[in-house]
Amino acid sequence: xxxxxxxxxxxxxxxxxxxxxxxxxxxxxxxxxxxxxxxxxxxxxxxxxxxxxxxxxxxxxxxxxxxxxxxxxxxxxxxxxxxxxxxxxxxxxx
Amino acid sequence: xxxxxxxxxxxxxxxxxxxxxxxxxxxxxxxxxxxxxxxxxxxxxxxxxxxxxxxxxxxxxxxxxxxxxxxxxxxxxxxxxxxxxxxxxxxxxx
Amino acid sequence: xxxxxxxxxxxxxxxxxxxxxxxxxxxxxxxxxxxxxxxxxxxxxxxxxxxxxxxxxxxxxxxxxxxxxxxxxxxxxxxxxxxxxxxxxxxxxx
Amino acid sequence: xxxxxxxxxxxxxxxxxxxxxxxxxxxxxxxxxxxxxxxxxxxxxxxxxxxxxxxxxxxxxxxxxxxxxxxxxxxxxxxxxxxxxxxxxxxxxx
Amino acid sequence: xxxxxxxxxxxxxxxxxxxxxxxxxxxxxxxxxxxxxxxxxxxxxxxxxxxxxxxxxxxxxxxxxxxxxxxxxxxxxxxxxxxxxxxxxxxxxx
Amino acid sequence: xxxxxxxxxxxxxxxxxxxxxxxxxxxxxxxxxxxxxxxxxxxxxxxxxxxxxxxxxxxxxxxxxxxxxxxxxxxxxxxxxxxxxxxxxxxxxx
Amino acid sequence: xxxxxxxxxxxxxxxxxxxxxxxxxxxxxxxxxxxxxxxxxxxxxxxxxxxxxxxxxxxxxxxxxxxxxxxxxxxxxxxxxxxxxxxxxxxxxx
Numbered sequence: 001x002x003x004x005x006x007x008x009x010x011x012x013x014x015x016x017x018x019x020x021x022x023x024x025x026x027x028x029x030x031x032x033x034x035x036x037x038x039x040x041x042x043x044x045x046x047x048x049x050x051x052x053x054x055x056x057x058x059x060x061x062x063x064x065x066x067x068x069x070x071x072x073x074x075x076x077x078x079x080x081x082x083x084x085x086x087x088x089x090x091x092x093x094x
Numbered sequence: 095x096x097x098x099x100x101x102x103x104x105x106x107x108x109x110x111x112x113x114x115x116x117x118x119x120x121x122x123x124x125x126x127x128x129x130x131x132x133x134x135x136x137x138x139x140x141x142x143x144x145x146x147x148x149x150x151x152x153x154x155x156x157x158x159x160x161x162x163x164x165x166x167x168x169x170x171x172x173x174x175x176x177x178x179x180x181x182x183x184x185x186x187x188x
Numbered sequence: 189x190x191x192x193x194x195x196x197x198x199x200x201x202x203x204x205x206x207x208x209x210x211x212x213x214x215x216x217x218x219x220x221x222x223x224x225x226x227x228x229x230x231x232x233x234x235x236x237x238x239x240x241x242x243x244x245x246x247x248x249x250x251x252x253x254x255x256x257x258x259x260x261x262x263x264x265x266x267x268x269x270x271x272x273x274x275x276x277x278x279x280x281x282x
Numbered sequence: 283x284x285x286x287x288x289x290x291x292x293x294x295x296x297x298x299x300x301x302x303x304x305x306x307x308x309x310x311x312x313x314x315x316x317x318x319x320x321x322x323x324x325x326x327x328x329x330x331x332x333x334x335x336x337x338x339x340x341x342x343x344x345x346x347x348x349x350x351x352x353x354x355x356x357x358x359x360x361x362x363x364x365x366x367x368x369x370x371x372x373x374x375x376x
Numbered sequence: 377x378x379x380x381x382x383x384x385x386x387x388x389x390x391x392x393x394x395x396x397x398x399x400x401x402x403x404x405x406x407x408x409x410x411x412x413x414x415x416x417x418x419x420x421x422x423x424x425x426x427x428x429x430x431x432x433x434x435x436x437x438x439x440x441x442x443x444x445x446x447x448x449x450x451x452x453x454x455x456x457x458x459x460x461x462x463x464x465x466x467x468x469x470x
Numbered sequence: 471x472x473x474x475x476x477x478x479x480x481x482x483x484x485x486x487x488x489x490x491x492x493x494x495x496x497x498x499x500x501x502x503x504x505x506x507x508x509x510x511x512x513x514x515x516x517x518x519x520x521x522x523x524x525x526x527x528x529x530x531x532x533x534x535x536x537x538x539x540x541x542x543x544x545x546x547x548x549x550x551x552x553x554x555x556x557x558x559x560x561x562x563x564x
Numbered sequence: 565x566x567x568x569x570x571x572x573x574x575x576x577x578x579x580x581x582x583x584x585x586x587x588x589x590x591x592x593x594x595x596x597x598x599x600x601x602x603x604x605x606x607x608x609x610x611x612x613x614x615x616x617x618x619x620x621x622x623x624x625x626x627x628x629x630x631x632x633x634x635x636x637x638x639x640x641x642x643x644x645x646x647x648x649x650x651x652x653x654x655x656x657x658x
Contacts, residue, residue, distance in 0.1 A: 002188040047147055053611055057570055072184055083184040090636055090647040094566040096282040141241055177278040190376040235335055271372040284470040329429055365466045378564040423523055448560055459560045472658040517617055542654055553654040
């Protein structure tokens with residue numbers, strides 16, 4: 001099963017608690033502890049790929065930080081996904 | 095009887111509880127339990143078909159996930175329909 | 189006496205309770221019971237007829253479903269009319 | 283003394299209670315009783331006359347229905363006037 | 377000392393109570409009594425004079441009615457001035 | 471040390487209480503007493519200088535009146551500065 | 565590890581308390597004490613570099629003042645970073 005994001009949206013996969021420490025060392029400030037703000041990019045909507053300004057900046061597999069008040073979460077076969085618009089991706093962690 | 099959506103809207107048909115489990119395995123997070131967020135596409139407004147960015151991304155018969163705060167529900171001969179704008183379709187489940 | 193809608197507005201005529209059941213079988217969900225959401229098109233504003241995207245999609249005589257929070261109701265010689273913008277027409281019932 | 287409306291505004295003259303019944307038979311629904319929603323057009327701003335979409339649709343002398351939450355009322359030598367934007371004129375009563 | 381309005385703003389001079397009655401006979405409805413809604417034009421911003429739609433409609437010396445929720449009041453050497461945008465001028469009193 | 475405003479912003483320097491009386495005689499109405507609304511222009515952002523409509527209307531050294539709800543105040547070596555957008559400058563005092 | 569800002573965002577590094585006094589002498593007014601408003605620029609999003617109006621105005625290494633209600637803070641390996649949009653950078657301290 002696959003999720004194809006519509007418009008300028010991306011499908012992200014939440015990082016597990018374990019991974020959270022290992023891969024980036026990012027610790028959220030206390031007031032933001034309840035909501036994760038980074039994730040891995042699983043799929044990118046066609047409008048992102050076709051837009052002169054947006055295309056090429058984010059690739060499938062990238063670890064990204066997104067705005068914690070943005071995005072819609074869904075759970076599919078025990079995995080949490082986030083559907084988020086391109087404009088709500090703050091940065092790529094390289 | 096038929097519903098022709100106006101503008102960039104789509105007519106969706108809510109999935110039955112049974113189907114819900116079978117076809118996609120999507121389980122909504124507890125806070126979102128009260129409102130289904132996916133459905134089947136029954137009809138697509140003419141503006142979607144004529145728009146360079148929108149056309150071709152969603153087809154009649156597609157299973158889609160839409161924003162749970164979007165859309166207008168109507169009941170017609172015991173079936174629930176949702177009228178929703180293209181921009182509120184988050185993803186197609188393939 | 190006649191109502192000529194201004195801009196991209198349409199004049200709708202509310203359906204009687206009786207007609208409501210017969211013509212479409214639409215039953216509104218409980219939370220929406222207090223406001224009818226469909227009507228018959230009586231007149232169409234000139235901007236609708238002149239707009240490339242809007243023209244031809246809705247005709248006088250069509251039964252339409254409109255957004256229940258949209259439109260202005262007026263009563264004229266015992267008939268209820270609704271003045272509503274094109275963008276608030278959700279679908280045509282065919 | 284004369285009021286020249288600025289921009290896409292019109293000057294309307296409120297109909298007297300008597301006239302109200304005679305000329306149109308319009309009775310406002312109970313919830314809208316406190317504010318009149320129709321009037322006669324006295325003057326039309328120059329932007330209306332120069333705009334391709336707006337010009338010609340409303341003439342001085344027309345009886346119009348306007349949005350009851352729109353417009354600014356002023357009293358001049360015992361007559362009530364309403365200054366209202368073109369977009370808030372809902373329909374012309376013919 | 378002089379006030380040069382910036383952008384599409386105008387500098388207005390509030391009419392004295394005495395003048396209020398004499399020059400126009402305008403009496404504000406009770407609910408609007410607390411705020412004067414007309415004034416004399418003292419200066420006009422350069423953007424108004426350069427804009428195809430705005431230029432020529434209002435002249436220095438004109439008596440105007442402006443939206444009572446618009447504008448910024450300042451007092452300079454015992455005179456009250458109002459700085460208001462062109463779009464908030466409702467009408468010229470001729 | 472120097473502040474280079476970004477975008478269409480300007481750096482203003484608040485007028486001292488003493489100067490306030492001398493230079494312009496502006497007295498704020500009682501309800502606006504708590505916030506000064508005029509200042510001297512110290513620097514002008516590059517977008518102002520490059521914009522056809524904005525350039526030339528305000529110069530470094532000008533005394534200006536700005537909207538009291540606009541702007542961000544900062545204190546630098548005992549001087550108060552205000553960073554304000556061009557659109558929030560109401561008038562130049564000449 | 566590196567943060568690549570997306571869109572017209574910049575990555576800023578908060579100044580330490582010590583540095584705060586030394587480098588700029590900026591003291592925030594009492595009501596703004598809780599949130600720092602200046603920082604050093606670490607990275608600049610590609611849209612800033614490609615935009616005719618934005619490019620060249622801010623460089624990596626610049627000390628900037630940003631709007632204290634803007635930006636998203638994240639902590640990465642004991643350093644605080646701020647992700648902020650170009651439009652929320654108020655000034656460069658030179």
